[in-house]
Amino acid sequence: AHQARINTVVESLTRGPRNVVFPQKNGQVQPVSEIFGQNVFTRSEMAKMLPKPVYKTFIQTLKGKSKIDKVTADAIAHAAKVWSIERGATHFTHWFQPLNDSTAEKHDSFLTLKSSFVDGSEVVSAIDTFSGSQLLQSEPDASSFPSGGMRSTFEARGYTVWDTKSPMFIQEGPHGTSVLYIPSVFISYNGQALDEKSVLLRSSEALEKVALELLNVIEPKDSDSRSNLVYTTLGTEQEYFLIDRSLYTLRPDLKITGRTLIGGLPPRHQQLEDHYFGKIPTRVLSAISECELELAKLGVPIKTRHNEVAPAQFEVAPIFEEALLAVDHNLLTMDVLHRVAHRHKLKVLFHEKPFQGVNGSGKHCNWSMSTDKGENLLDPSSNPETNYRFLLFLVATLKAVLDHGDLLRAGIASASNDHRLGAQEAPPGIISAFLGSQLTEVLDAVEEGREVNYQAAGLDFQHVRVKGTVLDLKVANLPPISRDLTDRNRTSPFAFTGNKFEFRAVGSKQSPSFPMTLLNSAVAKTLTEVLADLNQVKGDKPVASEEDQLQVIRKYIKLTKAVRFEGDNYSDEWVQEAEKRGLVNIKKSPDAFARLLRKENKDMLKEMGVFSEAELDSRYHILVEKYAKDVTIEAQTMITMIIQQVLPAAYEYRRNLAESASFMKTVGVESSPEVDLLNELTPIVSSLQKDITALKYLMVELLDVEDIVKLADRCCNEVLPKMQVIRELADKLERNVADKLWPLPKYTELFLNI
Template sequence: MSKFRFKALEIAQSRQAVAVAAPADRVADFFGSNTFNNEVMRALLSPEAYIKVTEAIQTNGTIDRSIADEVAGAMKSWATSKGATHYTHWFQPLTGETAEKHDAFFDITSDGKAMEKFKGSALVQQEPDASSFPSGGLRNTFEARGYTGWDPSSPAFLMDNGAGGKTLCIPSVFISYTGEALDYKTPLLKSLNALDRAATSVCQFFDRSITKVTPTLGPEQEYFVVDRALFYARPDLVLAGRTVFGHQPARGQQLEDHYFGSIPPRVNAFMVDFEFESMKLGMPVRTRHNEVAPGQFEVAPTFEEVNLAIDHNALLMDLMEKIAERHNLKVLFHEKPFAGINGSGKHNNWSMGTNTGVNLLAPTTKPKENLRFLTFLVNVVKAVHDNADLLRASIASAGNEYRLGANEAPPAIMSIFLGDTLTKALGDLETKSEILLNKGDNVYYKLGLTRIPSLMRDNTDRNRTSPFAFTGNKFEFRAVGSSANSASTMTVLNTIVANQLNQFKTDLDNRLARGEKKELAIVDILKEYYAQAKRILFEGNGYSDEWVEEAARRGLSNIKSSPDALAVYVQPESLALFERTGVMSHAEVESRYEIELEKYIKTVQIESRVMGDLAMNHVVSTALKYQHKLSQTARNLVELGMIAEAEPIKDILREISSRVIVIKRQTESMIEARKRANNVEDTADRARLYATDVKDHFDIIRYEVDKLEQIVDDEDWPLIKYRELLFVK
């Protein structure tokens, strides 16, 4: 095995950066060239069809079959002219990966001739096998029928399959035969509609010209890159996506020299390559840089509408994995692939924009507009406060469990950072005593709203330890895991904010019905909301032990276990929330809870099996062989009369024996714990046993294995070491 390790290192060290050529001189010349975008539709569709399609996209309306036929014909002509031979409904099932079933454009006529065909019926709907995807009990295994349906709000695109040609990919929802959502996109679209309605109704109190509110998102994607040969020399990376063993190298990230440092040539070529391909697919990636940990990087896009941004992020992750193969690299999206250094997140920068071009979370210099800003700001704070545990549930996963609360990620405690200026402004609003109503903008002066400075978006520092931080004109939710589909989190965030805005409108309507002045009523409501929710605001170091203690005193939850966090989904208030807003039915929420628990169980189960295999078949066997070498050396020394010189070797032999014994006993105990958990029928109870009885062995086994890595001769050690994985580029 050690020979395999050194061969992999030899291969990795011999690789050079792959040359990448730009598709054109300017990005503008190829941006979106592989997407069926607005310009293509305008050119290929009749004016009537183009208007109806764009209206349906803007108003969430339906597209009748005759228009669908015309769109399908235009898509086929456009796609085949660019080399496409197949089409697929590209969707996001609850596996966490994207899915696609390719069908050829051609069909056979009655006289046996081949002809290209793509009707509106094929565009609007397909029927993949629903039984092979997780449904959380919504479907029986033998009930196979399910449907994918075209989402016209996300442009179709061409995916290059390399030597296999191109495929037209049609972003779609995925539902069961009986109509329940089996994907991430369907609830997301419903949550976007709910937030649009709720936010627009509140905007009407301030500006009647606002008729639509669109949430926006910019997901920053962190990831690791390792050489392909080194990746395949680590069975744990191949099977579990993370290293279950590995002693920390002498140099990690302690010198703080990797962040924003010079990008290694091979990685830079990979970045340039996937950025070019992303631009062709209309994905506006703009930023690339080294992250804090060695071997870690980040790519960030321009803000887009939430649904499109999430489609693009899922597509980007798939694209990065494919492009990495060209460069003999592997991309790691696991939240914690390496112990002792930073893990990876997906920072979700979220805001809301109106059809009039206003960012509802951007303060201005005008007091009247700042009252609107404060209204949305305080309602978001109240929504997060009241539903903090549900927001925590939305980021729960086996991978993120390793990252949350570590020194590079926010803790499992949900808190909000607003900055000193905003916190003081809200404090002033809460404690303002007598309020007089005058005509004109003077009312806002009397309310004290002119105290909000015009440069507020840049007059406070950022807090990277906060899971939910205001960053000038948006909120950055930093606790989402790097491998996650952001739709789950955004569905929850959109839903809780929509619900809170609906409550605000009800409270304000009741006050106005009693004859109260609108501005005074709004301020009174905001004061009440802020007083109820301010305990969730925290400006300090979220990584500190002091904050954990302070949060407990404030009564804020600290749900560390994923199974416990996921249980919040099926609490009565959560089920009622999703049903009240029309985002998900009880059955759909409960199915997702079941799926996430099963996913957690299987992930930990795989890690446990990999750990047991590596521990016994790689590490222990290697340690015993090395021990045999040392014992022979010690025996030779004793025979030569060099008894004192043999004592240090005997100490090493004893240490190897003691550590091997612990590894063997703990591995056997872990296997027995796994068997006991598997015999538990209730999924939630089984998940909790995996989170405790099974995982409790992980750190103990790892500690002993990592100690053996320091003892066993480097020439004999079978696993690629951290220093090689992280620094061989």
């Protein structure tokens, strides 16, 4: 019998929730608001600890007015050292985001040895130091991070540079110690981006600049309400699975590749639709609560938690923040979830499709733009006067999705997300935008130059009051657009949800940084176009009139019609319809990656100052190579599991059956059902044996393919289909071999034993 699995299943069932101690005050659990940000070296903490002029200089540098000078850097470093040492810090580290979907850190202790001479002999003393230059910059050995050929190993110089926009924080370690984290960008000796963060920063800057220019063309001059700053906002809905850690340990596929390469669906999984928003299991709730506590200390504003659609699947979402910070916070959330789950003997799975046959996990990226006046530029608002502003930003976004949809598709492509996209649970490889019927009616009306008529459009919004001045009917009558009334379309990859767009195709495992970078860049580009049109239409006037704006809006509504789709994105009709409209349907990652190099995409990214030609080429190579490696590792893992675990279990079972049949014969039972079963198993086992051998040979053959683009294509078109056939055979065996002989925890056990 397969004792390890049986024992572990029993063990997992007897585990209770871990006792989590929450900070108490007056005999009660302390409110989150009091714990929030406790481990962050916030601006207010800085203001308290720094001399006034130093703090002022720092704030100026944040606005891009000047660079940090040595005196300021030294003062901030000193304050950060004192602040963090009071909280147990022994080390500091630059914390950055190399191109491998994770974060990187290298700890340096504060320890310095200082020698002095007392009576002519050397005395060495130990002190804690942290200088401004250590804060600003560090040089990790960069040769082992992906660079896509931008650096050869012999010139491995890479620098991490403090990203002053993201605050420093401490992470608690063992025995009351902690480490000071300095959020950083990672660049090469020549200033080329080697990470996710620098390009995100560049794209935000590009978008913010042109968005502000546009606002300045439509906002009245010399008014207090004029915007001085625009920034992008992001709220990430993170989906994940949680399973028992010991059971996980018995699954080499989960451990090595993050997903089950074999394993069949149990009779009951998600079809009863009883998991979504159901009661969170006690053990899981305990883990999530501890996680939220840690994240609160780190200043990550976690807001919601709930069960997701698939069994053992959950979601966590924060309150949205400035995108740059939101990305850091999403990565911290994943990191903390990972570590805390461990303490609870749970394992968190961020893979987009850990289990075949039930829903996979996404990371919905809710995106918008805000001004320094706290106004959301994608909020339709109840004030008709600002509808124009809203509509200008809306059509620019639609134009970005139309012109660069394939680029957005490239930004979410990976070997893992391929299993989820187009699987009737996530959007297909066609990028379109959903607006909802109310907004659709508004755009249609503006396009046709008629009044908005919700009733005629089959919409009955009696409680929408048209208030304020009625606009010149020559132009159009724009009634208020209420954001709560926008309907929902779960099937759209890019859906307008009231006052933001929700990019739903993003994978759960990836950093939101790259997709957001591409989205920001594309919108920056189309805002440039909208701005040019506005400037042309308005002529010499100081600001564009409403007529001017409407004229431009109308032009873009017409231009972007093809990218708007309100129907079911999962349907076959849409695939055909999209083709007619000229929208591309990119099903697999290798095809998606190639889109990064399409001339219009390349030109746009260069023009917006986000990627240089070399950086983009390197990105492309890193992604293609990663894809090929991911699939290769999966295939190798599958080969090992089939040969070492699945086939031996099948052979042992066959032997049992044969022995039983032959034993029956000795007592005179002639026809035995064991033989029937054996005959049923034989073709499955033979096919599996044959197919796994073929896969083995294919993988050996692929070792000689040096061109990574060719390799990725072959992984996609040859390896993966073979793996699917093998999986189906293995799953047949799982259903037919005696349970006590089966070595791998089954889906039921993984789903339910938490």
